Amino acid sequence: MDSLTTYKLQRKVQPNPLPSPPYCKKFEHDETEPPKIKGLEVSDPGKLLLLAESLFNNNTHELEKKLNYYIETETDAETVFVVTLVAISEEAVVQVIGQDVLEVEFRTPIQGQVFMEAISTRCTITKNMADFDLALQNILDQVLTREECKSYEVVTVPVFSKLKKGKVSALPLLVCVVNSSKSQEFITKIITEVYRFCLPVIMNTSKLEEEARIKRQCQSLLHVARKLFSHLGDLSDLLREIMSEARRLTHAERCSLFLLDPDHIHLVAKVFDGVVHDNVSTEVKIAKDQGIAGHVAATGKLLNIKDAYSHPLFFKGIDEATGFRTRNILCFPIRDECGIVGVAQLCNKAQGDFDFFDEEIALAFSIYCGVSIMHSLVYKRLLEAQNRSKLSNELMLYHMKVSSQDVNKVLLCTNRHAYLDYDRFHFSPKRIRESETPCHILRIFDDLKFFEIFHIKRNILTRFVLYVRKGYRDTPYHNWMHAFSVTHFAYAAIKELKLLENGHMTYLEALAYITSCMCHDIDHRGTTNSFQLQSGSLLANLYSSEGSVMEHHHLSQSLCILNTEDCNFLECLGNDEYISCLALIKDMILATDLANHFTLMSQQEEIIKVGFDSSIPEHKYVFICLLMTCADLSDQIKHWEVIKVVAYQIYNEFFHQGDMEKSMGKKPLAMMDRDQASIPDLQIDFLKEICLPAFTTLSQLFPESIKLVNRIKRNIRCWEISKPIFTKMCKKGDQTSLEILNSPEIDEEVQKILVLEKSETHVIDDEEEDYESHLTSTTAAETASVTTEGSKASEVSKATASHVSQASHVSKASHVTEASHVTEASHASKASHVSKASHVSKASHVTEASHASKASHTTGASHVSKASHVSQHSKAHPETDSPEGGGDKETSATSNKESPTENA
Numbered sequence: 059m060d061s062l063t064t065y066k067l068q069r070k071v072q073p074n075p076l077p078s079p080p081y082c083k084k085f086e087h088d089e090t091e092p093p094k095i096k097g098l099e100v101s102d103p104g105k106l107l108l109l110a111e112s113l114f115n116n117n118t119h120e121l122e123k124k125l126n127y128y129i130e131t132e133t134d135a136e137t138v139f140v141v142t143l144v145a146i147s148e149e150a151v152v153q154v155i156g157q158d159v160l161e162v163e164f165r166t167p168i169q170g171q172v173f174m175e176a177i178s179t180r181c182t183i184t185k186n187m188a189d190f191d192l193a194l195q196n197i198l199d200q201v202l203t204r205e206e207c208k209s210y211e212v213v214t215v216p217v218f219s220k221l222k223k224g225k226v227s228a229l230p231l232l233v234c235v236v237n238s239s240k241s242q243e244f245i246t247k248i249i250t251e252v253y254r255f256c257l258p259v260i261m262n263t264s265k266l267e268e269e270a271r272i273k274r275q276c277q278s279l280l281h282v283a284r285k286l287f288s289h290l291g292d293l294s295d296l297l298r299e300i301m302s303e304a305r306r307l308t309h310a311e312r313c314s315l316f317l318l319d320p321d322h323i324h325l326v327a328k329v330f331d332g333v334v335h336d337n338v339s340t341e342v343k344i345a346k347d348q349g350i351a352g353h354v355a356a357t358g359k360l361l362n363i364k365d366a367y368s369h370p371l372f373f374k375g376i377d378e379a380t381g382f383r384t385r386n387i388l389c390f391p392i393r394d395e396c397g398i399v400g401v402a403q404l405c406n407k408a409q410g411d412f413d414f415f416d417e418e419i420a421l422a423f424s425i426y427c428g429v430s431i432m433h434s435l436v437y438k439r440l441l442e443a444q445n446r447s448k449l450s451n452e453l454m455l456y457h458m459k460v461s462s463q464d465v466n467k468v469l470l471c472t473n474r475h476a477y478l479d480y481d482r483f484h485f486s487p488k489r490i491r492e493s494e495t496p497c498h499i500l501r502i503f504d505d506l507k508f509f510e511i512f513h514i515k516r517n518i519l520t521r522f523v524l525y526v527r528k529g530y531r532d533t534p535y536h537n538w539m540h541a542f543s544v545t546h547f548a549y550a551a552i553k554e555l556k557l558l559e560n561g562h563m564t565y566l567e568a569l570a571y572i573t574s575c576m577c578h579d580i581d582h583r584g585t586t587n588s589f590q591l592q593s594g595s596l597l598a599n600l601y602s603s604e605g606s607v608m609e610h611h612h613l614s615q616s617l618c619i620l621n622t623e624d625c626n627f628l629e630c631l632g633n634d635e636y637i638s639c640l641a642l643i644k645d646m647i648l649a650t651d652l653a654n655h656f657t658l659m660s661q662q663e664e665i666i667k668v669g670f671d672s673s674i675p676e677h678k679y680v681f682i683c684l685l686m687t688c689a690d691l692s693d694q695i696k697h698w699e700v701i702k703v704v705a706y707q708i709y710n711e712f713f714h715q716g717d718m719e720k721s722m723g724k725k726p727l728a729m730m731d732r733d734q735a736s737i738p739d740l741q742i743d744f745l746k747e748i749c750l751p752a753f754t755t756l757s758q759l760f761p762e763s764i765k766l767v768n769r770i771k772r773n774i775r776c777w778e779i780s781k782p783i784f785t786k787m788c789k790k791g792d793q794t795s796l797e798i799l800n801s802p803e804i805d806e807e808v809q810k811i812l813v814l815e816k817s818e819t820h821v822i823d824d825e826e827e828d829y830e831s832h833l834t835s836t837t838a839a840e841t842a843s844v845t846t847e848g849s850k851a852s853e854v855s856k857a858t859a860s861h862v863s864q865a866s867h868v869s870k871a872s873h874v875t876e877a878s879h880v881t882e883a884s885h886a887s888k889a890s891h892v893s894k895a896s897h898v899s900k901a902s903h904v905t906e907a908s909h910a911s912k913a914s915h916t917t918g919a920s921h922v923s924k925a926s927h928v929s930q931h932s933k934a935h936p937e938t939d940s941p942e943g944g945g946d947k948e949t950s951a952t953s954n955k956e957s958p959t960e961n962a
Contacts, residue, residue, distance in 0.1 A: 147414030
């Protein structure tokens with residue numbers, strides 16, 4: 059190699075014998091001297107050639123190792139490392155120290171003292187190692203493994219490129235020589251001469267790596283786009299996939315996703331650490347301008363935090379609660395074509411801090427996120443519209459359209475529909491015929507002065523009521539008669555608790571209360587919310603994300619009917635009143651979900667402590683939800699005869715669902731399983747755990763409703779009495795649980811023990827006693843009224859009794875329905891048939907028809923009088939008192955199904 063220094067030989071320039079071509083003639087007499095080539099001062103050209111020959115690797119790590127070794131050898135240094143200056147991110151990067159490739163490359167802002175001085179002066183500087191960044195010192199300590207290394211001197215030499223930025227040569231890197239025995243001048247010359255020939259190789263290899271990185275990034279983003287757009291059908295799956303890909307692209311440990319709500323007020327987080335929670339209630343809301351995520355959402359700018367604990371927007375409480383320590387955070391906005399739709403937050407890069415390239419890929423990734431989220435939401439709305447369309451078609455096919463004749467029959471009805479104590483809690487609305495219920499709804503609206511105050515059109519309200527009645531399916535329990543019973547309780551509550559008079563409720567709220575009770579179970583399928591979710595029904599697909607599947611469906615169908623032509627009886631309201639009324643109807647119908655009631659129990663207790671204030675919106679909301687819950691459970695405050703029939707209907711519906719679950723291969727709950735259910739035990743638990751607390755809360759707000767609590771306690775006692783009989787009959791195995799529940803033995807035993815307990819304790823329900831005595835005292839007056847109407851009906855019957863009561867057929871369930879009075883004048887007075895009785899004498903009146911045996915005659919019937927007077931009704935059955943022969947007895951689940959024409 060040493061002989062190479064004498065290789066140069068001087069040659070005499072020979073003249074060109076050929077003439078110069080025309081395009082070269084202008085240079086023929088150019089006497090400008092060629093630029094002088096700067097020779098080598100300290101480097102061995104042979105060694106440089108061998109070094110240049112060895113630089114064939116396609117990655118900068120290997121090239122730097124070879125260059126470092128050469129400079130270490132020539133300068134007799136402890137180690138050498140190259141600092142690459144990345145102009146686009148304004149960072150100084152160290153990848154290799156000596157022959158060691160760092161596991162995590164060292165990155166620091168160029169604004170560091172040593173590096174900035176070398177760059178600004180563009181001259182070689184010598185500094186002590188202690189002057190360098192502390193993190194770099196720690197890395198050097200690990201590489202050198204010597205205690206005295208911190209006292210070493212480091213010579214930093216800037217390396218210039220022949221490429222220029224303006225008039226200044228580019229400065230792509232710095233070379234640092236640690237603890238060299240050579241002088242600073244020698245070190246500068248050796249590095250300058252080495253990189254004079256090797257820098258282009260380094261620069262081109264770096265460009266190659268950059269292009270390869272961009273290619274990998276593009277491929278990753280295309281992969282991400284493919285995966286994201288394959289999850290558009292489910293937003294939760296899409297969010298989980300977004301977070302998974304974000305963590306993979308940036309090598310982050312944890313991640314969260316916040317979506318901006320439609321009002322652009324809150325950020326809603328459903329995804330934490332890449333996990334989507336199935337329960338909707340686990341979502342977290344934060345203000346748009348709160349914390350790091352809120353700051354990014356408000357400014358729309360990416361935020362890369364190297365040290366989370368030193369940042370003023372970082373909240374340390376979450377780390378303290380979870381035990382997780384957040385080192386660094388990369389938070390970036392997610393946009394669509396309309397603006398920001400959310401914020402993604404990544405925590406703790408696996409190695410080092412989030413760098414410029416992480417920021418770059420995060421911003422590119424956010425575009426795909428925004429587009430996919432937007433398309434997912436649009437796709438979800440399309441599916442919802444499709445499901446709504448299917449449900450609407452199903453509803454329209456199932457129900458018939460209400461005709462004008464049906465509306466006119468209700469409007470032209472001349473029947474008074476007067477019942478004793480109709481506005482009292484103890485009245486059983488199941489006495490009323492289903493065909494009469496639309497007239498009773500109009501009566502309620504009349505009595506509460508809704509027609510007068512809101513100027514509601516009767517024909518429109520009537521059509522709405524008939525549509526709602528048709529909207530209920532013929533299920534054993536959740537049918538129109540249940541809705542009417544709930545509506546009646548609401549009416550009785552308004553009257554007995556004086557909600558309007560005392561200002562506890564406005565007339566608009568009362569209107570919404572009555573309307574919500576009518577519609578609260580419309581189109582009920584006879585199954586629970588959990589069954590809808592498990593079976594994957596259309597309802598579950600449509601409403602599962604909102605919770606309360608059936609309640610949201612009831613609300614939707616109510617609004618659908620309200621928007622039907624000539625059905626919107628609320629159109630008379632002003633705009634603000636209309637919006638408020640719809641909002642109240644929504645809150646009230648959704649409040650019938652018992653899950654919602656349980657979440658409000660603590661707030662109910664708080665209101666009882668501080669006192670109810672109707673001017674406080676929170677108090678009012680909790681109050682109306684309590685009223686709706688009590689109305690929905692109001693069947694349980696009636697007489698034993700009523701609640702036993704209600705229990706029969708409920709468990710008939712439950713057992714039907716249990717049978718469907720068995721056919722699906724699933725095990726139903728005990729109360730849904732006809733083979734396992736113990737009805738008395740289930741009823742006792744239901745009354746104690748749900749009904750009693752709800753009505754106790756109501757009684758604490760309104761002491762006058764304590765009688766409802768006492769009624770529930772009495773019914774609990776009834777079920778306790780029936781339990782031994784039920785158990786005894788179940789052991790025989792010859793009857794089902796529903797057949798046992800409907801047997802007369804249970805009624806006889808319950809009534810016998812109740813009478814005995816009353817006689818021993820001398821405890822009598824004051825309300826029932828007053829009710830029965832009032833029945834006796836008012837019979838004569840009612841008789842006279844009916845007699846007058848009967849005389850107008852037929853002159854032929856002048857010599858006969860004042861009215862003739864209709865007795866319904868004796869059912870196989872051993873019950874006789876109440877006698878109903880004939881009021882119309884179009885026909886001669888009717889006499890209803892008693893099974894196997896051939897004739898009924900004039901003015902026959904069957905009283906005290908309590909329970910019939912399976913024989914053809916009616917036991918316990920009072921005498922049949924031929925005289926013109928009517929015997930008084932027995933106290934044992936006050937429900938038989940109806941001026942028009944109004945209602946069937948509530949002991950049959952289907953006895954109140956009448957012809958639509960009977961109300962006229």
